[in-house]
Amino acid sequence: MKLITAIIKPHKLDDVKAALEAFGVQGMTVSEASGYGRQRGHTEVYRGAEYTVDMVPKVRLEVLVDDLDATGVVEAVVKSAATGRIGDGKVWTTTVEDLVRVRTGEHGADAL
């Protein structure tokens, strides 16, 4: 199993969610995140005092998938989250050792 984590622009969440549903992904976890990459933040000026705001609001999306689906899901996320502009985010894949469904106690791929 793989855990796919995506940091995306908040306004692209609906598009990504729709793309994943179309792919057949059954569930996902979404959290509000903030951070910056190469684009850095922006500056704001209050009564003449300039502040650099580094952290940009992002959405962190996590999906657990079967090994066979991993590449396809990553592709779906990248395609639906892209605007072509700086700050679109990143997607990465990690291997998951084990997984349990809390309600039934099922392990591994059965718990997906």
Add this chain to the structure above:
Amino acid sequence: MDTGATAWVLTSASLVLLMTPGLALFYGGMVRAKSVLNMMMMSFGALALVGVLWVLWGYSMAFGDDVGAGLLGDPFQYFGLKGLMEDTTTEAGGLPAMAFVGFQAVFAIITVALISGAVADRMKFSAWMLFAGIWATVVYFPVAHWVFDFSLDEHVGGWIANDLAAIDFAGGTAVHINAGTAGLVLAIILGKRRGFGKEPMRPHNLPLVMLGAGLLWFGWFGFNAGSALGANNTASVAWVNTLVATCAAVLGWIVTERFRDGHPTSLGAASGAVAGLVAITPACAALSPVGAIVLGLVAGVLCALAVGLKYRLGYDDSLDVVGVHLVGGLVGTIGIGFLATANAPAGAEGLFFGGGFDLLGRQVVAALAVMVYTAILTAVIALIVKALIGLRVEDDDEVAGVDQSQHAESGYDFASLGGGGFTAGSGTVASRTATRPTEEFSA
């Protein structure tokens, strides 16, 4: 009794009262989220305390018969407002004494509350309240006597109003220069906020600031037009001048920002409005409407430039009480010396209208006298309070936010996703409960 005047003065007093909660919003939105309640409580605390002191001895110190040289009213003459409930008005006219007592009470309250902007995020609430009570008694009540207490029949008033005869219609000296100077001195003695000039200290809620500025502007019509103490032509001129000077100051501030920083900001518009209101306060009955536009523009531009001074000079006047109220108050008070026109109700002539340097000189003396008196007395009071109970909160309380240590409250629940606060917010909820000992609930 002049019922029109009485109705207008009571209405104006109510308008001016609303300025203090408005100021609480204006200041509250400008601080960081962790100290918004303390910021607003300093205004409400000043409101409560000064309201009581005014009735007990404040009115008497400001408007009792002069005890010597126009410096102070007799504190015992009207102690507890004794003798003022009787109706002394005649059929021909007059304003009940209590209407004037109420109108002047809310001036005393807002002046003290204004100072709190200089000490945001770091002052003990107990120290603020002690300071506020002593400062009102030792500084504001006497200065109000100097500026607002006019001699009449056998009554002898204050020296700036009568002997110097400077023009301060609604309190450029007694209210704004006074509070601005006190803010500067108190901020210096209190010291800078942790991280001042290094960490970003962004306003946490600009819509609150805009709302507060709107309420201040609305209430200020009572402040200025109400100072005519009648429903008459002077009040009407003051009203229009208050409107137009403020509009011009908003434009002056945001145009300055546009050229200096690239963008006209909402904080700039709100600040410009207050700067314009401050500047027109002493001048609203002495200027033509066009003169008011000029004064407002100058105030907007100069105050927008002045708020940057604290970074260069290194004092932490957190919400720019100096840059807006002291500088705006000076622009208005001294501006009268240049822009006063004999056609206006005050009937005085400034330098630009053929009056020479006479009026200008008197305006400068009034401004300087209030600045010097306030600076010295504020320093003495602040050092006494510091020695008695200490001025500042502990360092870790300042980092956690004064709302927690001073009021045991939080302004906002930051659990951002729903579900009863047990999703993203669970950590916040748990730690917040953990900081309170359980004994507090059972006691």
